[in-house]
Amino acid sequence: MKIENLMQTSAGLKFFASGNSSHSHNSTLHSVPNRRPSWQREMEKVMRATNPTAILSLLYAAETALFLRGQELSDIPDTIEEREAIRAATNDLLDIKINRLKWPDYRRSGLAEAQ
DSSP states (O other): OEEOSEEEOTTSOEEEOOEEOSSOHHHHHHHOGGGSOHHHHHHHHHHHOOSHHHHHHHHHHHHHHHHHHHHHHTTOSSOHHHHHHHHHHHHHHHHIIIIISOOOOTTTTTHHHHO
């Protein structure tokens, strides 16, 4: 079975991998961890974390990985799907900041309109 492009996980993350395997999606993802961009591994860590202090440091690591991958993709054609997944992951991090870390939601405070 060939695994390509988007694979949906229970946490809502989308993974990019390709390779041949007769195993299930989960075992294939774990058998080729270096084939996924680092931002996906960082996002998994944030999603699993429960301690607010750990969430914050993992969140910053994920933001950095997302930014760096976005920079890499700027010169690579045909990366629309991964760019969309990065955009969705960025929104997921904002939701974590607001809902799990109790940061203010600037989108509802009127500050978003001022920008």
